[in-house]
Amino acid sequence: MxxxxxxxxxxxxxxxxxxxxxxxxxxxxxxxxxxxxxxxxxxxxxxxxxxxxxxxxxxxxxxxxxxxxxxxxxxxxxxxxxxxxxxxxxxxxxxxxxxxxxxxxxxxxxxxxxxxxxxxxxxxxxxxxxxxxxxxxxxxxMAGMGTIPAAQVAKHMGVIRTRAQQRLNAAAVSSPTQLRRPHSRNDVELVERRRKYSQFFVLDEVDLAVRKFDGSTAEPVERAVFVTADAVTVLPYDPKRDRVMLIEQFRAATYLRGDQNPWSLEAIAGRQDPGETFEQTARREALEEAGLEMQALHKVSSYYGSPGANTEYLTSFIGIADLPDGIEGVGGLDSEAEDIRSMLVSFDTLMAALDSGEVENGPLVISALYLARMRASLRS
CATH class of the missing domain: 3.10.490.10 (Gamma-glutamyl cyclotransferase-like)
Incomplete structure (x- = not known):
């Protein structure tokens, strides 16, 4: 040719x-x-x-x-x-x-x-x-044709696919409506969608007309939505030693908020790659961030962290792991500019950090409380 x-x-x-x-x-x-x-x-x-x-x-x-x-x-x-x-x-x-x-x-x-x-x-x-x-x-x-250069699409092809995976995830799940009204997407009219920013993340402005609880449809309102990918967290727990592994890393959002110590205590976390199950993501991230081979994974919950403005949907796990002395350290992927410190702490120390407010990361709070609830059965 x-x-x-x-x-x-x-x-x-x-x-x-x-x-x-x-x-x-x-x-x-x-x-x-x-x-x-x-x-x-x-x-x-x-x-x-x-x-x-x-x-x-x-x-x-x-x-x-x-x-x-x-x-x-x-x-x-x-x-x-x-x-x-x-x-x-x-x-x-x-x-x-x-x-x-x-x-x-x-x-x-x-x-x-x-x-x-x-x-x-x-x-x-x-x-x-x-x-x-x-x-x-x-x-x-194709929705970006005419506004987003092809070179920018190429640079962010991976995250475009992760966002596509997120939409497929959402379409595949029908969550219970025992307490909520049985609304559907048909009760919302998307009047207009404007993509204001599109790189690693996406920021969309939308005009939406939403059906109200009295059956009428409200006038269109403008909302801004931060579009990201579905993500997974896993808190490694050793039931024999009754200890967990936490990680600590710098977070730009806490810095921009003005936090005086913008390093965060967290569970291991990462975005779901296209084609992965949430369990596969948890195991991959544990290897990448801490060099850990997870044993059984116990699902904590799947949830939105901040649905008022963010599409991120999280699935959290407690991961059973062997956590002997000396496995903590500094890790992460250089290709993703990660600098992640891991540490081993007892269950009691984790609970004390939760009580003191040093644990202020939402998924870790949720996982720690679930661990407190399930600890006896996990240790039996």
Missing amino acids: GRKEVALTDAAPFFIFGTLRDRQLLDIVAGGNVDARDAFLPGFRVACAKDQSFPILDERGNKAAEGLLLTLTPEQAERLDYYEAPYDYTRVPVTVTTDQGAVQAEVYAPPPGRWAPSGNWSLTRWQDQYGALMREAATEI
Whole structure:
């Protein structure tokens, strides 16, 4: 394949062989129905990019890569260019075969040598594992077209996917309504949504018309919402030694509030990565922050920390662990600028710190109180 720059007004069809063959994803990216037909690229196979979930073209003998030939409007082509740009993909010319013969087309391709091929890639397997997540992520990406540069999307692709995972989490859970009225999202009209900031976190302003308890609908009101990812905390507890591991680290929010000691006592915590369960996140974070292998995990609760303005949804665990003397220290990931001190404290010391106010981190307060409630059964 030879590389060339292609203008948006160029009328050549597009050949797609990978994730955009998912028609729901294609419609999200292209902004509507796309004219597509089956096509093949002779001399290539669709391979997994090594250690990645997406595919690349691999030139192997007489294979023919299966795909779709798209006929796009200029607007649709521009949308596809925006979606592919964060991956540093560009259009290159190819000749594909269809039921009507050979056709000159263009295909999105990464820079030569960027990804190594591994086994054959399966669209069905990708749809089962990642389809819903990537459709949700694409919805956010495409909503930023025209206002958010593709380079910024590329920089924050990971957190875009974590926010997509958060929305999937929320859609999958129907919490009880024994005390609450059985309202639904249909009782809220989103009049307008304005994205004011989008990098590691997102700040949205929204105008909402909400159904009131008397059945009428209120006039639209403006609200600002801090959009982040779902997160997990885990408090390691050794029932034999009756002690826990706490961590201490600097927090920018406490500093900006004006706290005279902006270091916080906390349980181990971290954002849920796309595709993880909350339990997997807890175990991964325990290894990263403290080098601990968790044994049994006991769920404390799932809850919003500050639902008036923050989408963060937390799931807290007590994690049974072996906590001998000498395992405390300083850890964290350099790649995330983490400087985390771990310490071992007895259960009684934890309760004293809770009573004195030195423990002022919400998830740790909740976890400590749950531990006090369940301590006898955990030690039996």
